[in-house]
Amino acid sequence: MKVSIRGKNITVTKGIQDKVEKQLSKLDKYFIMSDNIEAKVLVRTYTFGQKIEVTIPTEYVLLRAEEVSDDLYNAIDLVIDKLEGQIRKYKTRLSRKSKNNKLAFNIQTLDDIAGDDEEDVIVKTKSINPKPMDMEEAIMQMELIGHSFFVYLDTESNAVSVIYKRNDGGYGLLETE
Numbered sequence: 001m002k003v004s005i006r007g008k009n010i011t012v013t014k015g016i017q018d019k020v021e022k023q024l025s026k027l028d029k030y031f032i033m034s035d036n037i038e039a040k041v042l043v044r045t046y047t048f049g050q051k052i053e054v055t056i057p058t059e060y061v062l063l064r065a066e067e068v069s070d071d072l073y074n075a076i077d078l079v080i081d082k083l084e085g086q087i088r089k090y091k092t093r094l095s096r097k098s099k100n101n102k103l104a105f106n107i108q109t110l111d112d113i114a115g116d117d118e119e120d121v122i123v124k125t126k127s128i129n130p131k132p133m134d135m136e137e138a139i140m141q142m143e144l145i146g147h148s149f150f151v152y153l154d155t156e157s158n159a160v161s162v163i164y165k166r167n168d169g170g171y172g173l174l175e176t177e
Contacts, residue, residue: 001028001039002037003024003039004038005017005041006040008043009046016043020041023080027056040057049075050071065082067079132155133152133154134154135173159175160176
């Protein structure tokens, strides 16, 4: 697997690069065509700690994890654990949908980390009729009901949009085309 490491507010040292590459190489056994896969790693420094974001796009599935810690090397270990957990979670789904293993995962290796083969279960279904409003009103509505996201009909674009709380404290906006 190719690894691309960038740093924001931090210089990526040889030690950081070696640690990231060593830990990501543990994931190579889960991929069939590891030369075609590039892991994109972003390391950031904040006043509250170090953050590492890892994105591994394959042809059919996107693996992404991020971790914040005071110790960057600890955050690297934790983010790899999260990625392995995602692979474990998708094991059943991938083996069911991928008859020819075209998702670029080595299903044989995934069997070794079997773990829980829980199926995703929908516990609640809700129908909504998005109300026309602007983004500021949507944020207010989301805060009032105490949810982490809110679906609304944007009055400017007349399209269904979703406003959501980001882990970094800001807001995100998903717009439909």
